[in-house]
Amino acid sequence: MAMRILDIPTTSISNVKRSPMEAFQKADQEAAGVYVFNREKVAGVMLTQKQYESLNREIEELYDQLADLMAEKRLLKENVSTFTDVEVRGAIATAPLSLMKKTGGNNRCISLNGHSIQRKIMNSLMAAKRFSSIKRWTESN
Known part of the structure; x- marks a missing residue:
């Protein structure tokens, strides 16, 4: 089995210390995170603000989809108990x-x-x- 070489942008921690903006520019140009290495080990990944916000938005959308699927799964089960508003909140539910x-x-x-x-x-x-x-x-x- 041949080893795959990933074409990802990388930089060293020394380069980030010298010029952090270069790493952000590289991330923007490559449209991917820049892996920051320290002694041949990944120390972190640098993203632009736009990339970071996009990832957070995507994660939130996935959590919403997961919640919908979990609710759908629960509703498809037999013997699902449902409760009225009054059963859950009591008299406050009907109070003006x-x-x-x-x-x-x-x-x-x-x-x-x-x-x-x-x-x-x-x-x-x-x-x-x-x-x-x-x-x-x-x-x-």
Whole structure:
């Protein structure tokens, strides 16, 4: 069996110390990470910011796909137990939303059924509620 030689960009740790930008330029030109060697062993891989963000985005997409597949697998199993909102959250699930602004210094929070939450979260909840109301209205018409 013939040994495969990989055509990957490499540099030494000494070169990185002298001019780190050269390693980034090489990574950009080759559209691949540059392997940094220290005494004939890989010490690390240098990527451009664009390459790093692309890898992170791809990883997140793969995690989302994995979560979807795991959920699908669970749903395909027999004897799947499902629970209603009331069974999970109890009486709070059916209680009406009561919003009260508390004004104390610079901390402005909102109380939702006795639970204090931040304004951003409340805005997200209200937007989701408006969206579901609009969706129900458009589906009924």
